[in-house]
Amino acid sequence: MEKALFIIIAVIAVAAALNVLIQRNPLYSALSLIGTMAALSVLYVMLRAQFIAAVQIVVYAGAILVLFIFVIMLLNAPKQQLQIDKQKGLRYLAIPLAGLLLAEAFYVVWRVQDIAMPVVKEGEEAVGTTWSVGVALFTHYLLPFQVAGVLLLMALIGAVVLARREGDK
Amino acid sequence: MTTDQLLEWTIKIGVIFFILLTTVAYLSYVERRVAGWIQLRVGPNRVGPFGLLQPLADGLKFIFKEDIIPREASKWLYLIAPAAAIIPALMSFIVIPFGSSVTLFGREITLHVTRFDVALLYILGVGSVGVYGVMLAGWSSNNKYSLLGGLRSSAQMISYELSLGASIVGVLLVAGSLDLVTIVEAQGATSGYWLGFIPKWNIFLQPIGFIIFFLSAMAETNRVPFDLPEAEAELVAGYFTEYSSMKFAMFFMSEYFHLITVTSMATTLYFGGWNGPFIAEYPFLSLVYFVLKVFIFIFIFMWIRFTMPRFRYDQLMALGWKVLLPASILNLIVTATVILFVN
Amino acid sequence: MIQMMAILLQAQSRPPAAQSDAPIFGYIPIIIFFLIAVLLPVVLLGVSRLLHRRVFEREKLMPYECGIDPIGDARERFSVRFYIVAMLFLVFDVEVVFLFPWAVIYDKLALFGLVEMLIFIGILVVGYYYAWRKGALEWA
Numbered sequence: 001m002e003k004a005l006f007i008i009i010a011v012i013a014v015a016a017a018l019n020v021l022i023q024r025n026p027l028y029s030a031l032s033l034i035g036t037m038a039a040l041s042v043l044y045v046m047l048r049a050q051f052i053a054a055v056q057i058v059v060y061a062g063a064i065l066v067l068f069i070f071v072i073m074l075l076n077a078p079k080q081q082l083q084i085d086k087q088k089g090l091r092y093l094a095i096p097l098a099g100l101l102l103a104e105a106f107y108v109v110w111r112v113q114d115i116a117m118p119v120v121k122e123g124e125e126a127v128g129t130t131w132s133v134g135v136a137l138f139t140h141y142l143l144p145f146q147v148a149g150v151l152l153l154m155a156l157i158g159a160v161v162l163a164r165r166e167g168d169k
Numbered sequence: 170m171t172t173d174q175l176l177e178w179t180i181k182i183g184v185i186f187f188i189l190l191t192t193v194a195y196l197s198y199v200e201r202r203v204a205g206w207i208q209l210r211v212g213p214n215r216v217g218p219f220g221l222l223q224p225l226a227d228g229l230k231f232i233f234k235e236d237i238i239p240r241e242a243s244k245w246l247y248l249i250a251p252a253a254a255i256i257p258a259l260m261s262f263i264v265i266p267f268g269s270s271v272t273l274f275g276r277e278i279t280l281h282v283t284r285f286d287v288a289l290l291y292i293l294g295v296g297s298v299g300v301y302g303v304m305l306a307g308w309s310s311n312n313k314y315s316l317l318g319g320l321r322s323s324a325q326m327i328s329y330e331l332s333l334g335a336s337i338v339g340v341l342l343v344a345g346s347l348d349l350v351t352i353v354e355a356q357g358a359t360s361g362y363w364l365g366f367i368p369k370w371n372i373f374l375q376p377i378g379f380i381i382f383f384l385s386a387m388a389e390t391n392r393v394p395f396d397l398p399e400a401e402a403e404l405v406a407g408y409f410t411e412y413s414s415m416k417f418a419m420f421f422m423s424e425y426f427h428l429i430t431v432t433s434m435a436t437t438l439y440f441g442g443w444n445g446p447f448i449a450e451y452p453f454l455s456l457v458y459f460v461l462k463v464f465i466f467i468f469i470f471m472w473i474r475f476t477m478p479r480f481r482y483d484q485l486m487a488l489g490w491k492v493l494l495p496a497s498i499l500n501l502i503v504t505a506t507v508i509l510f511v512n
Numbered sequence: 513m514i515q516m517m518a519i520l521l522q523a524q525s526r527p528p529a530a531q532s533d534a535p536i537f538g539y540i541p542i543i544i545f546f547l548i549a550v551l552l553p554v555v556l557l558g559v560s561r562l563l564h565r566r567v568f569e570r571e572k573l574m575p576y577e578c579g580i581d582p583i584g585d586a587r588e589r590f591s592v593r594f595y596i597v598a599m600l601f602l603v604f605d606v607e608v609v610f611l612f613p614w615a616v617i618y619d620k621l622a623l624f625g626l627v628e629m630l631i632f633i634g635i636l637v638v639g640y641y642y643a644w645r646k647g648a649l650e651w652a
Contacts, residue, residue, distance in 0.1 A: 027246070027308070034301070045539050054290035055609050062297025063605040066327060067598040069301075073308055073320075074595055129286040130347050134613030138621055142628060145610070149635040152603050156639035159599035160648045163592060178541045182548055232560045235567065239575045252553035259549045263541055282545070285538035290612060297605075312575040324594050327601040334608040341615035411575060415560035419553060483651035486597070490649045494604070495640075498633060501611070505618060505626050512619065 006046060013039035030068045037061040049128035181282045185262055193425040194224035200471055207475040228418075236414035239311055246309035251412070251419035254302025258426035260295045264288040265433045266350050268443045268455035280443070280456060281350060289347040292434065293334055296389065300326050302423065303408050310411040318407025321482065326389060328489040333385035335497035339378035339504045340371050340438045353442030358449070370441040377500045379439045381493050386431035388489065391424065392470060394477040395485060432466035433459075596648055607636055 016035035023029045037060045044053035137145055198213065198220065205212025213220035238247055268280030285291075300323045307319015344352045352371075360369045372379050388395040409420045436442055440462050443455035480488070610632070618625050643649055 031301070031305075034298075042543075045536065048536060050286050050536075050539075051290070051613065054287040054294055057294030058290060058297060058609055059606060062294055062300070062330075063327070063602045066297075066300055066304075066323065067595075067602050069304060070323075070595055070598045073304075074592070130290075130613050130616045131286075134617040135620075137610075137613060138617065138625060138628060146628070146631060146635070148610070149607075149632040152606060153635050153639040156600065156603045156636070157642055159596065159603070160643045160646050163596040163599070163648060174537075175540075175544075178544055182541065182545050186548060186552070232563050233565065234560075235564055236560060241575070248557075252550075252557075255553055256546070256549045259552070260542070260545060263545045283538045283541040290609075291542075310575070320594050324597045327605075328597060331601065331604045331608060334605070335611065338608070338611045338615045341612065342618050345616055345619060347612065347616060414564060415556050419556060486651045487649070490600075491644070498637075501615075502630070502633070505629070508618065509622060509626055512622065 002046065006043070009039050009042045009046075013043065026072045027069065030065060030072055033068070034061050034065055037065070044128075047128070051128055051130045051133045053128075177278070178282060181278075182263070185282065186259075189259070189262065189426065189429065190422075192429065193422050194228065196425045196428070196467070197227065197421070198223050199467075200474075203468070203471045204475050207472070231415055231418040234414040236416065237411070239411045241311045242411070243309040243311075246305050247411075248416075250302050250306035250309055251416045251423075252302075253305055254299065255419045255423040255426070257295045257299040257302070258423040258430070261292045261430045262433075264291060264349055265430075265437060266353050266442055267459050269448055269452050271452045271456075284348050284350040287347050288349045289337060289341070289352075292430070293330070293337075296427075296430070297327070297330055299423075299427070302420075306412065306420070307408040310408075312411050314405045314410045315408050318410065322391060322408055325391070325395065325485060325489070328486060329385040329388035329395075329493070332381055332489060332493035332497045333389060335494065335501060336378045336381040336385065337438065338501050339375045339497075342501065342504050342508060343371055343374050349437055349442075353437055353444065356441040357444045358446075368441055368444065370439065370444075372439040375439065375500075375504070377496070378504070379435075381497045381500065382439070383435065384488075385493060386435065387470065387473070388485070390427045390431055390470075392428070393474040394480050396479060428467060428470060429463065432463045432470065435466055436462040593651060600643065600648065603639070604636075607633075 013036050016032045016039060019032040020029045020036065023032060037056060041053045041056040041061075044050075044056055201223075202212040202220070204210075213223040216222040216226045238244060263282045264284065266279075266281035266284075270277050270279040272278070303322045303326070304319050307315045307317070307322070310316070340352065341347065344355050346352060346355075356368065356370050358368070362368060363373070367373065409417055412420060436459065442462075443459040445454060445458035448455045448458070611629075614621075614625060614629055621628075
């Protein structure tokens, strides 16, 4: 049952991701990406990472892709969809990069075989709950959490500065 | 998981769908009657007794109307947009507790479809995904009014989502859980009363938070005084200007679904959900209390709609970003500090 | 100090609220609900497609523009303001998401939690103040 569900969801995730690449219209690509995000969220739930699954929807599907679509609309996308073809040089860079990513993925798969999955005791599934994520985040990972705050600050200032250059005055 | 459980879920979901669709149909009737009452006119009263069959007539009309797809519209996106608006609007009802548990056919049945650890975040997430329907409708129609309406609407929705989320955190500080069932139960009679008679509803602990929540929720549903996306005087009908027939009806329905969602959330988070007197003896009363509270909120929303003028767009954005967002953060810091001192 | 907190919290790391017996199964209804929710627009549009009347007329397909012929393309470039709003939204949305787990475990963290969240919010308030001063929150 769980396996069947996993296969269905995984196929949806991969198919949607492929569709992102195949579509010529960037707007369709962005919409397809929402499908990938939703499928990934289901996979997170199956891994007992409930909190991350919800965050995946709230942040990725609900915020980052809204920004993507705003930008695509802002750039008046349909007329510029052919511009990608003009930069042929980038293709030669893409091949080694894709190869590198593939090698990395294979390396991870090869490594993971050796690592035992953490055993979850029956009836005790409080691994990925809001509670356990909170405990980890605000004690063990306190420094990364505060650094994330600084990163957000940088993003905020960056956005304002960039917009100023394009905007008025 | 057993087949029994699966069957129970499916039946509950089916019943919820049926109730939601009927409620939405009748909300359109109630809204017009309330409008008539407030504005000293009659409202729909011709179809059936007191006009009660009006929603049925409207539904038939929507079905038989011609469905026009404007020239140069992106056909697929134009078709997907209403579905993208209505599906997320429906999805949040799955975690809302409608009542305590009742015994039916010799089986104890809880009056909520499901509960899980991140229910509140799930509602927020589903709500934020609802923006796409509006954006796509505006973009795909190939109409200037639609595009502007869609953009305005989505910018408004995302801006007020922040203060909505931040105001909810105040409730979480008090309740200590994201699970709506737990939040409701914590406000119940088992927690006792203040001064012997005031129920432990979160509204008494979070009055400022509730006001922020209420305003943001009103903006999320695109209702007056925040109905800029469909400001008739300037944008014709906003993002659904070009829509007709059933597709138009779907946008209409999704707005009412949003209305029910936010009022149910207000009830659940701040007004004790299904809690009320005598529910221990008569569990069915919990359902009645819940529906009653939700309908009081819906009435207030309608009342405001027919009383208030509309904001200007810059005023609207200023309210969201410069007043509600800092106020919600401040509310949460004050709440946290007070909790620290009380414990 | 932090290590101590962690050990202390882990010791009592059962959520205070009793979850239903098998937490992960609670998510299955979402899938059922989604499938039925998808069916709804399909049925509605299908019924309307079967029953509606169609009278073809060229003028009817024209985008509405107050009765005159549409001028230019509707997909004009629009104000960069919308982009700024989306960017700011993204930053603060992530912040709000961080607040959720913090609020849930706040009674255990107590003063420690208040201080660390004050630092976190303080960092972002600097950015908020900057954005306000630079007029990024201004619409006109």
